[in-house]
Amino acid sequence: MGQHVRLWLSELWEWVEALLAGKSTPDESELDFHVAVTARAVVDAVVPETPELGDELGAVAVPGGLAIGMETFLVTFVDGLFQFGFPHVGTRGNLPLAVPMAEVLDVAADALVARGDNESEPDVERAVALFDAGDTSPRRVRRNAGAFATLSRRDRLRALGLLDEFELRVSPFGHGLFEFDAGLVGQLVVGFAEMIYYSEWDGYDDFSLPPSERTHPNDPAAVQGWRQTGYPGVADGYAALRGYVGADDSPLGAGETWTTLDERVDVVRESGTFRENEYDTTGYEEPYPE
Amino acid sequence: MVASHYDAVVVGAGGDGPVAAWKLAEAGRSVLLVEAGPFYGNERWPKPNESPGAESSSSVDDLSGALLDEQFTTRELEMIRKLVFGPADHERGFWLRKFPGDGAILQCAGVGGTTLHYTGCHPRAYPASVDEQPHWPIDYADLIPYYQEVEAMCEVTPAPVTAKEELFFRGAAAAGWDLLDGLNVTEPGYRPQPNAIRQPDPRLHVDAGYGGDFSYPDVEGDTLALGSIAGHPFPRGAPYEEKAKRASNISFVPAALRTGTVTVRPNAFVTAIETDSAGIDHPTATGVRFRDTWSGRVETVRSEVVVLAAGAIETPRLWLNADLPRNEWVGRGMTIHFGDNVMGLWDAADLESRIGQDTIDQFQGQDIAARFDYPGLGMLQTVGTAPGIGAILGFGSSASGFAFQNDPADAPWDTVGRLAGAELKRLLSGYRRMLQVLVVSDDRPHRRNGVTVAPGIEDEHGPIPLVNYEPSAGDRQRRDRLAEIAAEILREAGATHVHRSDSPPTALHVHSTMAMGKVVDEACEAFDVDRLFVADHSALANGVGGANPTNTGQALAARTAERILERYF
Numbered sequence: 001m002g003q004h005v006r007l008w009l010s011e012l013w014e015w016v017e018a019l020l021a022g023k024s025t026p027d028e029s030e031l032d033f034h035v036a037v038t039a040r041a042v043v044d045a046v047v048p049e050t051p052e053l054g055d056e057l058g059a060v061a062v063p064g065g066l067a068i069g070m071e072t073f074l075v076t077f078v079d080g081l082f083q084f085g086f087p088h089v090g091t092r093g094n095l096p097l098a099v100p101m102a103e104v105l106d107v108a109a110d111a112l113v114a115r116g117d118n119e120s121e122p123d124v125e126r127a128v129a130l131f132d133a134g135d136t137s138p139r140r141v142r143r144n145a146g147a148f149a150t151l152s153r154r155d156r157l158r159a160l161g162l163l164d165e166f167e168l169r170v171s172p173f174g175h176g177l178f179e180f181d182a183g184l185v186g187q188l189v190v191g192f193a194e195m196i197y198y199s200e201w202d203g204y205d206d207f208s209l210p211p212s213e214r215t216h217p218n219d220p221a222a223v224q225g226w227r228q229t230g231y232p233g234v235a236d237g238y239a240a241l242r243g244y245v246g247a248d249d250s251p252l253g254a255g256e257t258w259t260t261l262d263e264r265v266d267v268v269r270e271s272g273t274f275r276e277n278e279y280d281t282t283g284y285e286e287p288y289p290e
Numbered sequence: 291m292v293a294s295h296y297d298a299v300v301v302g303a304g305g306d307g308p309v310a311a312w313k314l315a316e317a318g319r320s321v322l323l324v325e326a327g328p329f330y331g332n333e334r335w336p337k338p339n340e341s342p343g344a345e346s347s348s349s350v351d352d353l354s355g356a357l358l359d360e361q362f363t364t365r366e367l368e369m370i371r372k373l374v375f376g377p378a379d380h381e382r383g384f385w386l387r388k389f390p391g392d393g394a395i396l397q398c399a400g401v402g403g404t405t406l407h408y409t410g411c412h413p414r415a416y417p418a419s420v421d422e423q424p425h426w427p428i429d430y431a432d433l434i435p436y437y438q439e440v441e442a443m444c445e446v447t448p449a450p451v452t453a454k455e456e457l458f459f460r461g462a463a464a465a466g467w468d469l470l471d472g473l474n475v476t477e478p479g480y481r482p483q484p485n486a487i488r489q490p491d492p493r494l495h496v497d498a499g500y501g502g503d504f505s506y507p508d509v510e511g512d513t514l515a516l517g518s519i520a521g522h523p524f525p526r527g528a529p530y531e532e533k534a535k536r537a538s539n540i541s542f543v544p545a546a547l548r549t550g551t552v553t554v555r556p557n558a559f560v561t562a563i564e565t566d567s568a569g570i571d572h573p574t575a576t577g578v579r580f581r582d583t584w585s586g587r588v589e590t591v592r593s594e595v596v597v598l599a600a601g602a603i604e605t606p607r608l609w610l611n612a613d614l615p616r617n618e619w620v621g622r623g624m625t626i627h628f629g630d631n632v633m634g635l636w637d638a639a640d641l642e643s644r645i646g647q648d649t650i651d652q653f654q655g656q657d658i659a660a661r662f663d664y665p666g667l668g669m670l671q672t673v674g675t676a677p678g679i680g681a682i683l684g685f686g687s688s689a690s691g692f693a694f695q696n697d698p699a700d701a702p703w704d705t706v707g708r709l710a711g712a713e714l715k716r717l718l719s720g721y722r723r724m725l726q727v728l729v730v731s732d733d734r735p736h737r738r739n740g741v742t743v744a745p746g747i748e749d750e751h752g753p754i755p756l757v758n759y760e761p762s763a764g765d766r767q768r769r770d771r772l773a774e775i776a777a778e779i780l781r782e783a784g785a786t787h788v789h790r791s792d793s794p795p796t797a798l799h800v801h802s803t804m805a806m807g808k809v810v811d812e813a814c815e816a817f818d819v820d821r822l823f824v825a826d827h828s829a830l831a832n833g834v835g836g837a838n839p840t841n842t843g844q845a846l847a848a849r850t851a852e853r854i855l856e857r858y859f
Contacts, residue, residue, distance in 0.1 A: 045710065045711060046710045046711065046714070047710075047711075047714070047715065048711055048712065048715075050711075050712045050715055052712060053712060053715060053716060053719075056716070057716070057719050061715060061716075061719055064715075080381075080383050081383045081384060082383040082384050082385075082386040083376065083377065083382040083383040083384070083385070083386075083749075084386055084749050094382060094383045095383065095386065153711060154694070154711075157692050157694075157710055157711065158692075158695070160692075161691045161692060161695065161708075163392070183390070183391040183392035183393075183794070184392065186392045186687070187392040187393075187394060187686075187687060190392075190686050190687065190708060190710055191392070191682045191686030191687045192682065192686075194678075194681040194682055194685065194686045194710070194714065195366075195367065195370075195678040195679065195681055195682040195686065196367060196678070197678075197681070198676075198677035198678040198680070198681045198718065199365070199366050199367035199676070199677075199678030199679075200365040200366065200367055200368070200678070201367050201678075207367075207368075210337070210339070210340045210380060211339050211340070211361075211368065211372065211380055212337050212339075212340060212360075214368070216363075216365060218365075225677060225678070226677070228715065228718065228719060229677040229718050229719065229721035229722070230649075230719075230721055230722045231653060231676060231677045231721060231722075232653070234363070234364045234365055234515075234517075234520075234676075235504075235515050235516075235653070236503065236504040236505060236513060236515055236524065236525070236526050237494065237503075237504025237509065237513025237514055237515045237524065237525070238452075238494070238504075238513070238514045238515060238654040238655070239493075239494045239495070239496060239498065239499075239500040239514075240452040240453065240494065240496060240514045240651075240654040240655055241450050241451075241452065241490050241492070241494045241495045241496060241514060242450075242451045242452055242453070242455075242456055242495070242496055243450070243451050243495070244448055244450060244451055244482065245448070245451060245455075245459060245469065245481070245482050247469055247471070250469065250471040251471060252448060252469070252471040252481070252482070258497075259456070261456070261459050261460055261463050262460075262463040262464070264469070265459070265463055265469050267451050267456060267459075269495075271447060271448045271450070271489060272448065273447070273448070274448060274471060274472060274473045274481075274484060275471050275472045275473065276438075276472075276473055276474075277471075277472030277473065277474050278474075279417045279430075279472070279474040279476050280476065281417050281418040281421045281422050281430075281476055284418040284422040284476070284665065284666065285666070286666055287666045287667055287767075287768065287771065288666075288763075288764045288767040288768055288771075289764070290734055290762060290764040
């Protein structure tokens with residue numbers, strides 16, 4: 001498996017290098033489409049549409065990331081996340097990671113199936129179902145869907161779980177050996193995807209504008225992730241002060257008691273101060289000696 | 291161009307570099323403070339992410355609270371893109387650093403460095419981590435006067451209590467732990483965070499019926515709006531130096547500029563340390579070479595001393611990329627406070643009976659305001675987050691796969707692992723009734739852990755840092771025990787569901803890669819290079835016991851500046 005990934009990634013990097021060097025590749029748009037299908041499969045697994053939560057939590061909980069077009073932003077975000085200053089592409093080049101990301105996910109899906117750890121049989125119709133009818137031709141989806149997009153949602157997550165096992169060594173742009181963690185792909189498509197989904201992203205008019213030109217309404221009505229969590233948006237302040245922790249025999253806390261935490265400790269009106277206490281470490285014992 | 295010669299060049303205007311710059315300048319020395327990232331809140335860079343702006347700033351009059359208000363929106367995704375370690379230009383991505391597995395390194399670029407993101411937590415080291423662990427060549431007592439100086443500059447006080455802190459303290463007290471009230475912690479217990487955030491206006495008390503807005507001068511001090519990880523510009527409308535969070539850009543940078551002898555040069559990545567005699571056994575540092583991150587132009591500046599304060603990843607990277615003597619501990623012995631997240635979820639009725647309201651609303655109050663200390667193990671702290679950062683911090687990664695793949699059986703948590711899909715959405719629908727506890731363990735220096743570089747794996751500033759980290763058995767035991775204590779506290783506080791992330795190693799606090807006693811001497815001058823000092827967290831001899839390291843890093847930087855003055859001026 002590791003060898004397979006390495007060989008495959010070497011070829012991939014050659015392709016990326018060719019692309020960045022301005023050499024056209026005949027199937028560029030189809031490769032982009034493969035990335036698009038894969039990104040939909042990622043979003044559909046990580047933040048899916050969940051009709052099953054409707055009864056429990058209300059209609060607000062049902063839509064997922066595809067309903068707000070997060071797959072498109074995920075690709076843009078991943079491609080712009082790291083800059084690498086390669087001599088070949090000038091010092092302002094960002095590292096285009098979406099293509100390798102999609103391909104690594106397919107490799108992981110193949111590995112899951114090869115190990116027999118998938119619970120459901122792969123089915124290309126799952127990839128077709130990631131699109132609304134009329135969005136694109138089912139034939140085109142079937143032609144470009146990689147292994148990852150054919151897995152069930154749970155099996156896609158299982159495949160992601162395999163990525164941490166691999167340390168990939170590739171040679172980007174023919175300049176030495178670079179260790180590329182497949183774990184980074186897992187971080188991008190799970191951790192970062194979750195952060196984007198629940199962040200303010202959905203509310204921007206256009207996140208690709210320069211920061212000073214972006215507008216954001218700071219309103220849960222414009223941010224699906226905020227509606228689904230009850231987060232009210234950013235605020236300038238809250239009148240939420242309860243007081244300070246204090247105790248009678250301590251310089252911490254002063255003034256009237258607001259509430260009692262236990263028989264000795266209260267929340268009081270004023271803060272008091274920490275003690276510049278004498279200290280003695282002679283009785284220190286390592287709980288877990290090395 | 292900045293001047294061609296200074297008494298001192300300080301590499302990095304992060305949490306610690308400005309402390310050294312301030313101390314040196316107070317003694318009348320001329321200082322160039324070089325920073326890789328932008329300078330937010332400075333009128334010489336009105337759009338710091340969009341155009342190069344000016345070259346340098348030498349006047350406190352350049353600082354602008356209004357610009358900081360505009361640039362620090364506190365929207366979490368936008369602020370992560372602005373602050374995390376990368377060039378100022380918003381069209382360019384982060385600088386890539388290799389880290390194992392699906393962990394990550396949290397570094398920030400910009401004047402203020404990682405204190406732009408930090409939550410203001412300013413505890414001291416645990417005394418035993420200095421005096422009883424085998425790493426430090428100096429005593430804890432040597433640090434105390436410097437702690438006191440830094441704590442006064444940063445206005446460190448006990449953090450306020452809002453709903454989430456009350457809930458945590460109730461759990462800790464019910465679990466049988468004692469309240470600690472000392473600055474020098476030798477026993478386990480809980481206490482308010484010693485935070486470098488001005489306390490809130492008393493009119494923000496829940497009983498006071500405050501109906502005004504939350505901007506200066508109507509309110510002064512903190513406004514309890516949870517903005518620290520996203521820059522914390524509060525109170526809105528305040529002059530630059532009246533902002534509540536005393537990050538180094540608010541506390542030490544203005545003090546340094548006010549001396550009149552400090553120049554801050556942002557957007558400048560230092561790529562080489564100049565010496566009088568490259569290649570010999572014991573050279574003398576004579577200056578640095580840096581590259582403008584907008585134009586690519588390279589400049590060289592000479593100085594009497596060079597002070598490295600680029601952080602515990604970049605400082606050893608710079609050494610390793612410079613033509614300096616090899617030392618087997620440069621870059622090694624890295625500690626990162628090998629961490630974890632344990633989350634509690636409450637039923638509304640249980641919250642009502644404990645804290646008098648049916649939600650916790652973690653978005654109110656200071657980000658991190660309650661803590662639990664355990665010298666020998668590390669610490670726990672409550673973390674309020676907006677939901678995006680909460681999701682990536684608490685649920686987005688794990689060393690043990692997805693929660694649906696794990697059966698925790700008799701463990702003190704109900705679920706463990708990464709969350710995604712319907713499970714994630716169901717849990718986050720309870721965002722207003724959840725509270726996360728960050729587990730921060732006292733991991734120990736091991737030579738295998740740290741920073742290396744390799745030819746060919748490079749960006750425009752040379753070979754990039756390749757970071758390795760593998761915790762020891764003891765590190766894992768300390769973290770596991772802390773996670774259990776966290777679960778007990780959350781249960782005692784009434785949580786009905788406890789989730790453990792089992793996070794992969796992630797470098798939130800990074801230290802000890804240029805350790806005192808191994809790479810630098812007791813004055814933090816390199817053993818192998820004269821006039822080359824280290825004044826950042828990389829000089830810490832270990833992870834200070836698991837306590838937040840900013841106070842100790844700054845105290846040591848202040849001490850190092852005094853030693854520099856004694857030796858060379």
